[in-house]
Amino acid sequence: MTSSPQPVISLEAIRFRWPGQSVDLIDIDELSLKPGEHLFVRGASGSGKTTLLNLLAGVHAPTDGVVRLLGTDLADLSASRRDQFRADHLGVIFQQFNLLPYLTALENVTLSCAFSDRKSKRAGEGQDITSTARSLLDALNLAGSLHDAPVNKLSVGQQQRVAVARALIGGPEILIADEPTSALDADNRDRFMDLLFREAEAQHCTLVFVSHDPQLADRFDHQISLRSVNDDMDPAQATGVAL
């Protein structure tokens, strides 16, 4: 991986509070991730993890500070341009219920390309989008017989792997995962993490991984921890430390 001078993600003096709140939910002075670097965000529920992901995904705007993705200041984009930016450059994996229940596994994966010309172009390079989606699902150890199954026929572990394939198709630069392993048992969790890392590396993708599980932190280059507002009323409850 050639290191580029331009960081994939850069946060400068980020503060966020909901309207009417007296304390900042998020307070990060500086954070910068270069291509191929991965970030682990640790925090209990209520610590603002999801809010941080929403800031990174451009769904919410920070109260203060600059969120720069791939050199673009998200504040410079209109709401619909930010949505388009997310469609083109990000992949998102949730804790659970990542998939649309009325589509098959394969359709869920290719759906990512429906909202992004960039992704469909990149996924369609050399072969058609469906074949790309199938090879991704294969790489994530999802048996071919399950590709065309309705997703509610899949186990939770299988569903999460379909979600990874959907997030990765079309080669987004940034992959955001919000506790994707919380519904998995230890065995499944480790295998899931292996696959996630392998595929993220294969696509040169920067991974932002949120979890309350400190056991997973070792795999990451960078870590930050968010302290819960509920645990601690210290106004500087969240700290961003690039280790």
Next chain:
Amino acid sequence: MNLLRIALKSARFRRTNLLLTVFTIAISVTLLLGVDKIRKESKSSLLNTVSQTDLIVGARSSPTNLLLYSVFRIGNATNNVTWETYESIAAREEVAWTVPISLGDSHRGFRVMGTTSDYFDFYQYGNGRPLVLSSGEEFVGVYDTVLGADVANELGYAIGDEIIISHGLVSVDFADHDDKPFTVVGILNKTGTPVDRTVHVSLAGIEAIHIDWNEGGRSAVTLTAEQALKLDLTPTSITAFLVGLENRAQTFRVQRSINDFSGEPMSAILPGATLAEFWRTISAIEQVLFVISGFVLVVGLLGMLTTILSTLNERRREIAVLRSIGARASHVVSLILLETLMVVIAGCVAGVGLLYGLLLLARPIVVRRSGVDLAITWLDSTQLLIMGGVVLGAALVALIPGIIAYRRSIQDGLALKV
């Protein structure tokens, strides 16, 4: 995969709820179109009560009054027309045919009408449909009678039965023409017009039963039915008469000359125009019905709104997933609108299907019971306009859940409320 396909697949996933909504909309649309259909059919049925008749002539009165007593047998004539005047007008060269009408008596609540056999040849209703006998034949003898379908049906008469005609419109024992019974010789087919409720006899018959009567009561001298036959039974006056012209273009000229007739004061009316005027005065009822079915539609749309709002909660995850892969908030709104439009259009199509199904089923029954032949035609412009209004209304209603979904998806961001 485009938004429409996503909307279709999503809707299919939640089809039970949506099908119920489609059904609700379908019923409202059927009701609305059905009321419109009934309104039009009853209007055309009323307007076609008498057809091919160019003028109706009676003693001077308001056009509606003349129409009511001569065609609908409602109310009474203010005066009669003398036989001489009738004959002089009937003899005019512009006049192709005339049918005299003599009213005033009744039989067990049904009006008795004296006329000639020309009535069976020239009276037409609907779209130029002639009267047809379902059994028997036209009257020939003085004491013969031809019954309308309802009269025969309700009173259980058959060919050969004898009936007694009452003097005046109320059946009172001492005012019965019981010395001169009439024999049923024919029964007419159902027409859906006042003809069904009429007892037809010859003018001579009317004359015969009144020959030994003075104004309002029997005279001292009574004549038997046989004795009456030997006398001259030419009437001295009639109530009104229908006129068919050689050339329709002359209608207004003939009407004016009858209205200006110097011999006696008379009114000539154009049945079509007067019927249309009459319709306007009674169509308020139909409008009320229409308003009510409009409200039913509003209830249907509100039901749809409720269903869609209730599905918003279960669709919250779906929307968050779509947002996470880059769907704009406007995509979310479009998804809701698309779904609503699909439901409403399906509802309209099902409603129209239901309407035609019901029309096909009801058609033979309605013809038998009221004589009205329901025309099964394509949707006319009003009905298409109604459906366009339904779809537009639904799209407006769908903006409510659309805006809620939009605001919620902005608020929720990528958070999944599990």
